[in-house]
Amino acid sequence: xxxxxxxxxxxxxxxxxxxxxxxxxxxxxxxxxxxxxxxxxxxxxxxxxxxxxxxxxxxxxxxxxxxxxxxxxxxxxxxxxxxxxxxxxxxxxxxxxxxxxxxxxxxxxxxxxxxxxxxxxxxxxxxxxxxxxxxxxxxxxxxxxxxxxxxxxxxxxxxxxxxxxxxxxxxxxxxxxxxxxxxxxxxxxxxxxxxxxxxxxxxxxxxxxxxxxxxxxxxxxxxxxxxxxxxxxxxxxxxxxxxxxxxxxxxxxxxxxxxxxxxxxxxxxxxxxxxxxxxxxxxxxxxxxxxxxxxxxxxxxxxxxxxxxxxxxxxxxxxxxxxxxxxxxxxxxxxxxxxxxxxxxxxxxxxxxxxxxxxxxxxxxxxxxxxxxxxxxx
Numbered sequence: 001x002x003x004x005x006x007x008x009x010x011x012x013x014x015x016x017x018x019x020x021x022x023x024x025x026x027x028x029x030x031x032x033x034x035x036x037x038x039x040x041x042x043x044x045x046x047x048x049x050x051x052x053x054x055x056x057x058x059x060x061x062x063x064x065x066x067x068x069x070x071x072x073x074x075x076x077x078x079x080x081x082x083x084x085x086x087x088x089x090x091x092x093x094x095x096x097x098x099x100x101x102x103x104x105x106x107x108x109x110x111x112x113x114x115x116x117x118x119x120x121x122x123x124x125x126x127x128x129x130x131x132x133x134x135x136x137x138x139x140x141x142x143x144x145x146x147x148x149x150x151x152x153x154x155x156x157x158x159x160x161x162x163x164x165x166x167x168x169x170x171x172x173x174x175x176x177x178x179x180x181x182x183x184x185x186x187x188x189x190x191x192x193x194x195x196x197x198x199x200x201x202x203x204x205x206x207x208x209x210x211x212x213x214x215x216x217x218x219x220x221x222x223x224x225x226x227x228x229x230x231x232x233x234x235x236x237x238x239x240x241x242x243x244x245x246x247x248x249x250x251x252x253x254x255x256x257x258x259x260x261x262x263x264x265x266x267x268x269x270x271x272x273x274x275x276x277x278x279x280x281x282x283x284x285x286x287x288x289x290x291x292x293x294x295x296x297x298x299x300x301x302x303x304x305x306x307x308x309x310x311x312x313x314x315x316x317x318x319x320x321x322x323x324x325x326x327x328x329x330x331x332x333x334x335x336x337x338x339x340x341x342x343x344x345x346x347x348x349x350x351x352x353x354x355x356x357x358x359x360x361x362x363x364x365x366x367x368x369x370x371x372x373x374x375x376x377x378x
Contacts, residue, residue: 067116075109111153192240206252264309264349309349
């Protein structure tokens with residue numbers, strides 16, 4: 001028992017790693033407090049930020065606070081470890097290792113905060129430019145800046161550990177030639193994506209069609225490919241160079257939506273009936289606010305003598321470009337045309353063929369010869 005008491009006394013006086021038990025206990029206490037109270041300390045920091053930033057817009061301040069919350073919860077224990085380490089007397093090797101490790105953790109926390117601010121900074125740039133930065137360019141900038149932040153953070157940590165960045169960059173430059181030769185398609189698609197954004201061919205949410213490739217709604221424009229969701233909800237990843245080097249029909253960019261019909265009426269229709277149907281269709285378009293009724297975009301004319309019908313051409317545009325609304329307008333228009341045709345006392349034509357029979361084969365029964373007509377309509 002006496003030996004145990006002597007050992008405990010030496011341990012109390014000499015401590016561990018050259019630090020007395022008092023200093024060791026104090027350091028552990030500081031770290032424990034910083035770890036346990038990190039949530040409260042974070043809330044205090046948020047409160048101070050809001051009180052000191054009364055001139056900043058509340059929305060912007062909330063974005064900054066959201067970006068700071070998680071990094072602060074990470075950094076408070078790191079600061080506690082810094083204080084705890086300062087109370088220890090470590091060997092040179094261990095002291096250098098722990099200091100580099102803690103500095104690396106501190107860099108992670110700082111760049112974590114910067115990474116969270118990327119969205120806020122892009123939105124601020126959009127506000128300053130008054131919306132001239134499109135949503136697609138916004139996404140590209142966000143992804144690029146996040147990658148840049150991660151790369152800078154990695155380079156900073158490597159420098160802390162004594163790893164020189166310049167030779168690494170030089171090696172990448174030499175090997176970049178070989179990589180570029182093997183990644184021509186990647187760079188071609190990257191340039192294609194930039195061309196799409198610069199030319200503003202389409203944006204997220206647009207309905208596009210590339211003949212023989214895809215038709216659907218754009219969901220994402222990536223570095224290498226663009227995600228287009230087909231109307232059966234199947235995703236299609238189209239390489240960017242195909243969308244930049246070929247013709248793309250952007251239906252969402254239409255200023256108005258067209259209706260182009262040829263309405264066939266039977267040949268038994270009189271001129272008065274044709275005029276009544278034509279005038280009724282024209283009056284409906286001119287009086288309906290859903291249609292563009294100016295003379296340059298609306299034509300209703302008796303157009304052609306077809307094989308089985310007299311055709312009335314209907315060429316007009318609706319003001320809406322929304323497909324669902326366009327279908328509703330077109331449906332009501334069709335109901336009205338049918339009422340017009342029936343009200344005029346005529347009918348729609350259908351494909352038919354007239355067969356003229358000059359004589360029947362020898363031996364045909366007399367009852368067929370007596371009922372023979374010079375013309376039979378099929």
